[in-house]
Amino acid sequence: MPENDRDQTSRPDPDALLALAKQDRRGKLTLFLGAAPGVGKTYAMLMRARRLKEEGVDIVVGLVETHGRGETAALLEGLEVLPLRHVEHSGRTLQEFDIDAALARCPQVIVVDELAHTNLGDSRHPKRYQDIEELVDAGIDVWTAVNIQHLESLADVVAQIAGVAVRERIPDTVLKRADEVLLVDLPPAELIERLKEGKVYLPENASRAAERFFRLGNLTALRELALRRTADRVDDQMVDYLRQNAIEGSWAAGERLLVCIGPDLLSEKVVRTASRLASGLNADWIVVSVARADGDASTAAMRRLDATIRLAEQLGAETRRIVGSDFVEEILKLARREHATQIVIGAKRHRFPLLPFRRSLPDGLVARASGIGIHLITDRNEPAPKPKRKHKRALPEGSGRALAIAASSAATATALGILIERFIVLQNISLLYLLAVLASAAYAGYVAAIAAALISVLAYNFFFIEPVGTVTVAEPHEVFALFTFLAAAILAGGLASRVREQAKTASRRAAATQALYDFSRKLSGTANAEDVLWAAVTQIQATLRRNAVLLLPAGGEIEPAAAWPPDTELGVSDMTAARWTFERNEAAGNATGTLPNSPFQFRPLRSPHGIVGVCGFLQDDKPLDISEERALAAILDQTAVAVDRARLSRESLDQAARLEGEKFRQALLSSISHDLRTPLATITGAVTSLRQLGERMPPESRDDLLKSIEEESGRLTRFVANLLDMTRVEAGTINARRDWVDVADVVHSAVERARTYFTGRVFETSIAADLPLIRGDSVLLGQVLFNLLDNANRFGGDEAISIYARREGDELVLSVTDLGKGIAPDDLDHVFDKFFRKGKPDGRSLGTGLGLSISKGFVEAMGGRIKAESPALKRRGTRISMRFPVARTGTADKGQE
Numbered sequence: 001m002p003e004n005d006r007d008q009t010s011r012p013d014p015d016a017l018l019a020l021a022k023q024d025r026r027g028k029l030t031l032f033l034g035a036a037p038g039v040g041k042t043y044a045m046l047m048r049a050r051r052l053k054e055e056g057v058d059i060v061v062g063l064v065e066t067h068g069r070g071e072t073a074a075l076l077e078g079l080e081v082l083p084l085r086h087v088e089h090s091g092r093t094l095q096e097f098d099i100d101a102a103l104a105r106c107p108q109v110i111v112v113d114e115l116a117h118t119n120l121g122d123s124r125h126p127k128r129y130q131d132i133e134e135l136v137d138a139g140i141d142v143w144t145a146v147n148i149q150h151l152e153s154l155a156d157v158v159a160q161i162a163g164v165a166v167r168e169r170i171p172d173t174v175l176k177r178a179d180e181v182l183l184v185d186l187p188p189a190e191l192i193e194r195l196k197e198g199k200v201y202l203p204e205n206a207s208r209a210a211e212r213f214f215r216l217g218n219l220t221a222l223r224e225l226a227l228r229r230t231a232d233r234v235d236d237q238m239v240d241y242l243r244q245n246a247i248e249g250s251w252a253a254g255e256r257l258l259v260c261i262g263p264d265l266l267s268e269k270v271v272r273t274a275s276r277l278a279s280g281l282n283a284d285w286i287v288v289s290v291a292r293a294d295g296d297a298s299t300a301a302m303r304r305l306d307a308t309i310r311l312a313e314q315l316g317a318e319t320r321r322i323v324g325s326d327f328v329e330e331i332l333k334l335a336r337r338e339h340a341t342q343i344v345i346g347a348k349r350h351r352f353p354l355l356p357f358r359r360s361l362p363d364g365l366v367a368r369a370s371g372i373g374i375h376l377i378t379d380r381n382e383p384a385p386k387p388k389r390k391h392k393r394a395l396p397e398g399s400g401r402a403l404a405i406a407a408s409s410a411a412t413a414t415a416l417g418i419l420i421e422r423f424i425v426l427q428n429i430s431l432l433y434l435l436a437v438l439a440s441a442a443y444a445g446y447v448a449a450i451a452a453a454l455i456s457v458l459a460y461n462f463f464f465i466e467p468v469g470t471v472t473v474a475e476p477h478e479v480f481a482l483f484t485f486l487a488a489a490i491l492a493g494g495l496a497s498r499v500r501e502q503a504k505t506a507s508r509r510a511a512a513t514q515a516l517y518d519f520s521r522k523l524s525g526t527a528n529a530e531d532v533l534w535a536a537v538t539q540i541q542a543t544l545r546r547n548a549v550l551l552l553p554a555g556g557e558i559e560p561a562a563a564w565p566p567d568t569e570l571g572v573s574d575m576t577a578a579r580w581t582f583e584r585n586e587a588a589g590n591a592t593g594t595l596p597n598s599p600f601q602f603r604p605l606r607s608p609h610g611i612v613g614v615c616g617f618l619q620d621d622k623p624l625d626i627s628e629e630r631a632l633a634a635i636l637d638q639t640a641v642a643v644d645r646a647r648l649s650r651e652s653l654d655q656a657a658r659l660e661g662e663k664f665r666q667a668l669l670s671s672i673s674h675d676l677r678t679p680l681a682t683i684t685g686a687v688t689s690l691r692q693l694g695e696r697m698p699p700e701s702r703d704d705l706l707k708s709i710e711e712e713s714g715r716l717t718r719f720v721a722n723l724l725d726m727t728r729v730e731a732g733t734i735n736a737r738r739d740w741v742d743v744a745d746v747v748h749s750a751v752e753r754a755r756t757y758f759t760g761r762v763f764e765t766s767i768a769a770d771l772p773l774i775r776g777d778s779v780l781l782g783q784v785l786f787n788l789l790d791n792a793n794r795f796g797g798d799e800a801i802s803i804y805a806r807r808e809g810d811e812l813v814l815s816v817t818d819l820g821k822g823i824a825p826d827d828l829d830h831v832f833d834k835f836f837r838k839g840k841p842d843g844r845s846l847g848t849g850l851g852l853s854i855s856k857g858f859v860e861a862m863g864g865r866i867k868a869e870s871p872a873l874k875r876r877g878t879r880i881s882m883r884f885p886v887a888r889t890g891t892a893d894k895g896q897e
Helices: 003-009 014-024 041-054 070-074 099-105 130-139 152-162 172-177 188-196 203-212 216-244 267-283 299-314 327-336 361-368 399-421 432-444 446-464 474-526 529-544 572-584 626-696 699-729 743-757 778-795 827-832 852-859
Strands: 029-034 060-063 086-090 091-095 109-112 141-147 180-184 254-260 282-290 317-322 342-347 373-378 549-552 557-564 599-606 609-618 738-742 763-767 774-775 799-810 811-818 865-869 878-885
Touching: 014 282, 029 041, 029 172, 041 070, 041 109, 041 141, 060 099, 086 317, 086 361, 086 529, 099 130, 130 141, 130 774, 152 267, 172 216, 180 216, 188 216, 188 267, 203 799, 216 267, 254 267, 254 327, 267 282, 267 299, 267 342, 267 373, 267 852, 282 299, 282 327, 299 317, 299 626, 317 327, 327 361, 342 361, 361 373, 373 474, 399 432, 399 446, 399 572, 432 446, 432 474, 446 474, 474 626, 529 549, 529 557, 529 778, 549 572, 549 852, 557 572, 557 609, 557 799, 572 609, 599 626, 609 799, 626 699, 743 778, 743 799, 743 811, 774 778, 774 878, 778 799, 778 811, 778 852, 778 878, 852 865, 852 878
Parallel strands: 029 141, 029 180, 060 109, 109 141, 254 282, 254 342, 282 317, 342 373, 763 799
Antiparallel strands: 086 091, 549 557, 549 609, 599 609, 738 774, 799 811, 811 878, 865 878
């Protein structure tokens, strides 16, 4: 084998390494597993705890149940025992494990007995195994004990073996997640002897236990179950070790089960049996339920199906829901897609199994499956007890209206038939009754169709079949016609009723789909997170018809961001459940396994980037049905994506602002470094020369140095002034005066100032004779003109710079034109941006890039506009024009002023 191929095959399993890394961040769970009470699980835990205590390990006892056994209680001496929490329940004061005290103490190892215990109502979690999971997640090693009969998947087996239903059960996933499983074993005969000696239960309970549970056959079967489960767990640990260390070998995980369930009572047994089968095969398993698109299952059936799916999830299965018409095809399609090797399905016993036209779902799978094993789970041999009939309601709800519609339809058909027979005798008058049956089915459903069919048969016989007026039939062919009509009426009524139910189902689903579509459109056009939240919370309230609230993280805490109705408030327990949901990414609150005393149920808002928030809704006695569950899941998914999108949009804007700010900062630093360093270097050099040479320097040279100092000082002054002016422009604090301004005087002053600074430069002015006055600030206007002349001097070449002032309509136009290289068309829109600079022909960039930006700010502060044009003259050069509104004085012009 090539070296590269050998490296690829010898790599550790990445999934196994990730699972190992995740385990390193949490505490270790050690499970002492026993076949039955009294085998010594608690005793073994405490003996091991004492040894660790002597070795200096920080180990404490959170809770231990001694059940009156003196030798077990004696082992507590010398161990730190945490105080228990006192709870008032049914008029009595009981003691419970205090999880908050354990988290506050945070020992290295804690002993918490009775893993399957059910906590009292005001506890954070309804089950103790959930308390232990929280301790393990907090990084604390936990030792606990449980008997094999408390595993959820074995509940039905234990009930068959021992004849006792186990009420306190734990999911099989708890056993699978245990880091270490220690089997505490004792032969059944010895255990029975301990029971007789009073070492298991108190004497008053020992005799009753011996009669019901502690029998040799029961204990032997339970012992076998414990040994098998422990062996499976050891096999899992061996496979994990092989994967983590890239050791080649035959691994047990080669099977994949597909388990089919429905709303029937047998599905629970199917799930438990499949769980044991998957555990024995060390295989992954998927539980799937298939429903018709037009299915009209009852609420009780849907609740039963939901309970079965939750049971499957507790036992570690992956669950799916599929909608389709051909159940066999849908199941086989999923099996092929998921590479299932075996299908597990329940098979009921039929009363008429030999009927050729009766073919069940298991029969269809057996006939069409190819290469996939089929496991059939049958119900018990004894027939299921028949439900007692409730005499208070002999007919379904709404039957009164259905019977009334059926009777009125049949009566109308009879009246029409009698009326028609007065004029003409028809042989097919029964079609009127068939029409009555169809109408009853369309308006009131299947019950009305059956009732209308029966009433129509009686009415047709009484009024239209000889002898008329009696319910007897004289001719044999009339009997055949009567029964044929009854069968046709019932069949047609059933079909019409089914079409009606399908139409109602389609209407409901269309309404739900339209609502989700409208909601998605609303979210797609909303970029603000607050608008997203209000749209989502109102949609949730309208869909579930319950109070709803959305919470988002703020400052390290989860806080309510939107609620509908707006006066919805959350209590302390509600906020605790919401924080749990946000931190643990799992549902909490009412009807869940965490803080069920809260009236709200909270669910996480999951986005591709993690948890973005929490949704809470008021949970009443009526759980959500399947349609509400699907609608809520769709709304939460869309809301999470919209909230995440709004967050990313906000972060993108912030990032763009930071990048823009960084760009300006770099440009400013570049400008300052250049425009400060150059004049300072010139001034420093001139001053140094004057100090060192002094009188030895010719007068002409001293004058040149002094002139350089003066010019560069002026340059620094202009640079600082530009920075201060830009600060005023950015802050919006420019208070332009509104005085009468003679533009000609301002132009002359600015040109004279420019000639002083830019010696050798030629400036040409052209000012119209009838130039009107404007309202403005002569100082700001003079600064703008000087900035434009400075810019033209830098980039305008060696030719003359022209200044024009004239009137165009109601505006005064003032422009500065040079004949330099000009500005590229792509740069015309950016010349007034901050720090935008053009280089000289030699590539050297001069100036800070603030002059034109400041000019624009000053001009706009005086109510004017500024614009750059290039080329200006002779297809070259640049013209920067300013336009100011002419003062509306009627006669205010230069001559009159």
